[in-house]
Amino acid sequence: MVSMKDIAARCKVSVATVSKALNGYSDIGKKKREEIQAVAKEMGYFPNSSARALKTNRTYDLGILFSDNLHSGLTHDYFAAILDSFKVTAESRGYDITFTSMNMVANRRMSYYEHCRYRGLDGVVIANIDFTTPEVLELVRSSLPVVTIDFTFDGRIAIVSDNVKGMKDLVDYVCSMGHRRIAYIHGDDNSVTRDRISSFHRALYNHGISVPDSYLKKSRYRDGETTMLCMQELLELKDRPTCVFTPDDFSAVGAYHAVQEAGLKVPDDISIVGYDGIPMSQALFPKLTTLWQDTKQIGQRAAEELIALIETPKTTLIEKELIVGKLMEGGSVLKIG
């Protein structure tokens, strides 16, 4: 590997001069600078990020902390899409991306925070993880620049999908289609779920609609089986709903399944709505009416805010940014009444 020393030798200058010339310092003569740059290019020089990081304490490397569990991190459409967007934005700004995990080093298990320090990461984005574990809290409370997605901590920047508005839009739409008996099979308990449930109730309340307890079912995200079972229970109710909300698009398929198995049809016999707007939702029959979440925007804003936090720490711009989605009208909600 060709280093600055090699260039310095070839140009008969000092390494200090080479460094400055290559980094565009102003106190190097135009002629010398251009000569050095030319030689550097010719010799195929590239900086050594480790050496640079050692000196500057900046790695231009961003950590992403995802669920460690198999089958719920990268293979999760919603978060994979966010990560993809995050990656694109970060890379366009000159940052690389490294996964943060609990790693082993020197025979000792490192916490997330320790791992970040070890790698000298400039900042971390956290998503899709249990935000209440001590490990995560340690990281969030550290001095490291941190941006969280879909979860809020005091004094830290959060990019969150607007679940309140999203759910309200869905409810408003469904009501405008004439539905009044509306059930909700919701996902596991977390802040996103709580937002959606309370918005669900409030929006219905504003339409003068109340929800019997039997219309609320607890399933899990991305769990078609459980959602199918919940749907079956709903279908057996004497006064069954005319429309059912599901945890997300993926699990909505389970609901479709239950309807079909019962010898009924979507939306003729019962309407279904999803959440997320992943490609699959548009592949179903009928197409699923759902709330598309702007994953691209979420990932991009997370990257932008994180980089802003790193490069200009003083300006704590926002604390919480809501990203609104969009209702996608499919064919899974029947107009009635």
Add this chain to the structure above:
Amino acid sequence: MVSMKDIAARCKVSVATVSKALNGYSDIGKKKREEIQAVAKEMGYFPNSSARALKTNRTYDLGILFSDNLHSGLTHDYFAAILDSFKVTAESRGYDITFTSMNMVANRRMSYYEHCRYRGLDGVVIANIDFTTPEVLELVRSSLPVVTIDFTFDGRIAIVSDNVKGMKDLVDYVCSMGHRRIAYIHGDDNSVTRDRISSFHRALYNHGISVPDSYLKKSRYRDGETTMLCMQELLELKDRPTCVFTPDDFSAVGAYHAVQEAGLKVPDDISIVGYDGIPMSQALFPKLTTLWQDTKQIGQRAAEELIALIETPKTTLIEKELIVGKLMEGGSVLKIG
């Protein structure tokens, strides 16, 4: 950050001794070693990966090179699952993972190879990308440890899903169900597609079945729309097939759609098979008969081979490892005849 120097001062020894004690060298007295280790833990010491990398030329960081294009890297179920598995295996062996991209540094665009050098990556895994571009070739031909997935280069290690066997298994199964008029809507042209197509023909040939040109349609992977159009064309044939192979599970949904729109039913009127075995395939009605690819194994083996290549370069073990999948029988293929 507490460094070795701090520990050395506290223990009244030299940094050399600290380094050796922490790294388990044998020429440090048991007593001293334990004392140093205790103090290190107490002071919350962690090594600095940059400094270590600078000295040792090893980063314990692996690059992954995925398609740069939005919407075809991380959001691709098959590759996301492989990546997930790769990540898990690599991390359990003490390696971190960084995305490799064409990055900007010092006002100059870096190629993939240059990027790897810049970051000092110990090795790279390449997947789901156009393997024929000069950029990729530069990397593959470099001296860096490289493992490719689903593509073979001379003298480099490749982990590839056994598409030949997979397709043969599918064909054998479909034939055993009595089908003889079998069409194939295949994906974009690449080595995987070529393997599948030729295996498709050979397997059918062995069953004494020939395929009319009109039974071969070119669609694209993960493209439900195009696959739907191809399916419509097939349905309009005077002597239409009884069974249709699709590029993958995802696009199979398009085929389902076409069948439904034509007022027909799967599998009663026409059978459909997919490829991949992603979770979605089991959410369709009827469940899709498909060939599940062992993404976990692929990712794991890729990581293991890459690490072996890095840690014991002499033993070039395998050159190409085939990972076999498994036929998943759904309800989308009718037994006839």
Add this chain to the structure above:
DNA sequence: TGGCCTCACGAAAACGTTTTCATTGGCAAG
């Protein structure tokens, strides 16, 4: 001519490690 300022550049320290080699002290063998 002398003084002073600016401009270009270089010397050297520092970042936190690893690793080679030298140096101790102690102890067994002669």
Add this chain to the structure above:
DNA sequence: CTTGCCAATGAAAACGTTTTCGTGAGGCCA
């Protein structure tokens, strides 16, 4: 009591940068 040897430790260089500070040359003005 030497000699030699091993075990334990330390000094120092090196990895490739960045950055502070110093220095010399030249130009400008009085």
